[in-house]
Amino acid sequence: MRTLLLGLAFVGSLAAQSEVPTEQCLPGALISIQQDSITLKFNEKITTFRLAPDAEIWRRGTDVASLQQLVVGDDISLRCTRAADSGAVLASTVAAVEKGGFVDMEPHHLKEITVCIGHLVAVTKDTLSVKNDHGICVIHVNADAKIWRGEIYHDTSALKLGDEVGARVTIGYPDRELTAEEVNANVAKAEGKIVSVRPDRILVKEDRVRGRATVLLDSRTAFDLDQGKLEKGAYVMAIGLDLGHNTFRATSVVVEK
Numbered sequence: 079m080r081t082l083l084l085g086l087a088f089v090g091s092l093a094a095q096s097e098v099p100t101e102q103c104l105p106g107a108l109i110s111i112q113q114d115s116i117t118l119k120f121n122e123k124i125t126t127f128r129l130a131p132d133a134e135i136w137r138r139g140t141d142v143a144s145l146q147q148l149v150v151g152d153d154i155s156l157r158c159t160r161a162a163d164s165g166a167v168l169a170s171t172v173a174a175v176e177k178g179g180f181v182d183m184e185p186h187h188l189k190e191i192t193v194c195i196g197h198l199v200a201v202t203k204d205t206l207s208v209k210n211d212h213g214i215c216v217i218h219v220n221a222d223a224k225i226w227r228g229e230i231y232h233d234t235s236a237l238k239l240g241d242e243v244g245a246r247v248t249i250g251y252p253d254r255e256l257t258a259e260e261v262n263a264n265v266a267k268a269e270g271k272i273v274s275v276r277p278d279r280i281l282v283k284e285d286r287v288r289g290r291a292t293v294l295l296d297s298r299t300a301f302d303l304d305q306g307k308l309e310k311g312a313y314v315m316a317i318g319l320d321l322g323h324n325t326f327r328a329t330s331v332v333v334e335k
Contacts, residue, residue, distance in 0.1 A: 102167050103158035108174070111145050116172065118154055130159055130168040136188050137174040139251025148174050155181045176249070190249040194256065198241040198263070201234050206261065208243050217245055218257045227263040228319035228327060229298065237263055242320070266320035268293055272312050282314060292325040293318070299328045306333040
């Protein structure tokens with residue numbers, strides 16, 4: 079069973095939230111710093127952005143006074159605005175983050191966000207330890223965190239050692255403390271045609287991988303039929319809690335026309 083991390087698409091639209099179209103306010107690697115502008119490289123595109131007069135400059139948890147406190151090679155996220163006189167694109171927020179990181183760009187309340195994915199190797203009331211090929215993430219959990227393991231919880235009691243976990247976390251500086259916003263455990267997805275229907279389950283021939291998935295249905299399953307029917311031959315996308323052996327309990331099932 080291929081697993082999917084619910085809620086990790088949670089990081090979209092963080093890099094350039096403004097009235098300026100995204101394609102005119104692209105993030106990128108910092109390749110040079112001038113007195114009142116920076117030059118970034120995004121893929122093969124190189125762009126220079128002038129700074130707005132009241133721009134916020136932020137580097138890994140701290141507002142800084144000058145562009146000169148940034149470091150060539152930093153990953154930069156931007157928020158842009160337009161000059162009232164000329165309409166030129168100006169950088170109103172410049173945020174340097176860890177490689178591959180994201181920023182919640184609320185002015186003067188910036189948060190750096192990353193994702194930790196792996197297997198749960200330790201759990202306490204307020205911490206999770208998640209192991210992957212890069213090492214172990216120790217994640218702090220408070221009462222505001224949403225923990226999904228078939229349904230939403232607000233404490234760690236539902237999690238079990240060995241769970242496949244994906245967590246969206248904020249990075250706290252200077253100690254780089256990770257604090258969970260969302261944690262998703264053992265998320266599974268099946269997408270394809272229904273080949274068998276029973277009162278409590280459907281069998282789905284998957285499009286993305288070879289094989290079939292058994293999708294269990296119960297009173298907690300939410301359905302979006304889109305004017306279609308839960309019947310043999312219908313195309314579905316189902317998401318739920320992985321139970322192993324190509325079987326999962328569905329929390330949502332979408333049936334296309």
